[in-house]
Amino acid sequence: MPAGPYSDQTQWLANKDQIILRQLDDATVVFHKTSGDTHVLNFLSLAIINILSNDAETFNSAAPKILLEIGMEQDDCPIQLIKDTFLQLDDVGLIVPRVADE
């Protein structure tokens, strides 16, 4: 569940220890151990998981890396779409905001 509201300073993490990924063509199936739910990710949501699993990032610091990861320009992938996808991933628990004392 989202724990927002979030700010531009909110840092995000993806814990890859909590998920099992399987690539199926251009989609990725991910099983989330914590919730027991299975999700299908496209290349954008997968890229966000990959970037945030390396290190905690704010949205602004992660966005350029995500665009680089998917090989697209901002014209093709609007920043707002990336932000919305963050929230979708947060909603299902695949990424989590980093708490202040971490």
Next chain:
Amino acid sequence: MAKKNSNSNRFLEQRRQLLKLGAAGMPMVLTLRASAQQAVISQLRCAITVPNSFKILVDDAGAAWVGSGSIAQTSSGNYKDKDIIAFQESANFIFPEGSVAASYRPDECEYETCDPDDDDDDDDDLLAHLSDDTGTYSLNDYLAGSGDEDDAHSHTQCDDDGHTLDEHDHSIVTNGVCGYACYEYSRNYEVSPGDYVTEGGSWNLAGDDGLYLSLAIQYAEENGNDGVWPGVSCIVSVLNYLGQ
């Protein structure tokens, strides 16, 4: 080389189209909660199959006996006393009074007049027993004297209304014993408890299935999965789903 570029362009175009759909509101994450939902649904979807035929005998006080013994009916539709007793003694499961809903209990019956001063040892009474068309008593039983279990029936006991009582305090009618209803279930009887769960998460029991399930639920609540009631694990599963 041109073909490779063409494939790459097509690939990028497909991704652009997908992102456009995303910008238009299509989710970028598709969640499948199938595993969790199936687990919940399976709790309701389980079915019980009882391989052997069985009967549920219900008395007018709501007690019940579950077993596979035979119970013959007399021409008047009542049950033979000896069958009732044998069935109760060999029952696999016994439920106390009040266990069965009123709708499954037998109707009131016609009683024979009871004479508490009746002398069991006179010749007239002997002849009456020998001619008893319930077939409950034999000459040997009668002559065996007091102390024999069957002999309990040879002593006339009356209730407050002047009705003759059997040893279980059920009124005996002229032809057979009344105060009982018998529900028969054929072999490979199947029931799906989930069919009797309402959308609100409560039981809506009806018909012969309802009687079986009402007793099964009581059994499961007392014994849990450790019991030997056929299909008790299914009942427990549904009870868990209902949070009961």
